[in-house]
Amino acid sequence: MLASQAIDRIRAFPPRMTEFTKQFWWGLASGDFQTTRCDGCERLTFPPKPFCPHCWSEGVRWVPLSGRGKLYSQTVVHAAPMVFQEETPYRVGIVDLDEGLRIATRVLSETEPGLDTAVEIVVLQYRDGPLFAARPL
Numbered sequence: 318m319l320a321s322q323a324i325d326r327i328r329a330f331p332p333r334m335t336e337f338t339k340q341f342w343w344g345l346a347s348g349d350f351q352t353t354r355c356d357g358c359e360r361l362t363f364p365p366k367p368f369c370p371h372c373w374s375e376g377v378r379w380v381p382l383s384g385r386g387k388l389y390s391q392t393v394v395h396a397a398p399m400v401f402q403e404e405t406p407y408r409v410g411i412v413d414l415d416e417g418l419r420i421a422t423r424v425l426s427e428t429e430p431g432l433d434t435a436v437e438i439v440v441l442q443y444r445d446g447p448l449f450a451a452r453p454l
């Protein structure tokens with residue numbers, strides 16, 4: 318189960334929840350980080366999808382992720398899209414999860430983490446729902 322952190326405001330750009338993605342968002346709200354794995358070719362996909370983008374199979378199932386990985390790249394955003402302007406400056410990065418997935422995410426760190434720093438995914442519990450971010454371990 319992921320660590321979580323309360324944030325006393327609403328999400329600047331809340332994700333659109335669909336009948337399919339609600340499994341991800343409801344799981345995230347209770348500390349589970351999960352995605353889909355193809356029954357045909359066994360490959361993982363992130364973000365989760367109702368079909369496999371590698372072999373186009375529609376046989377996919379939900380599987381848990383460890384929420385652990387390593388920082389592949391990062392930067393600080395100073396000039397943000399209007400909707401995120403109040404949050405600047407903020408750090409974003411690319412994380413290689415232990416399961417072999419490469420994901421883009423907000424990075425929570427006051428100082429610049431070195432590349433390959435071990436990170437964990439945490440749940441950000443906003444007033445209107447969850448988001449996730451990575452932080453150094």
Ligand SMILES: [Zn+2]
Binds near residue numbers: 355358372
């Ligand atoms: Zn597949």
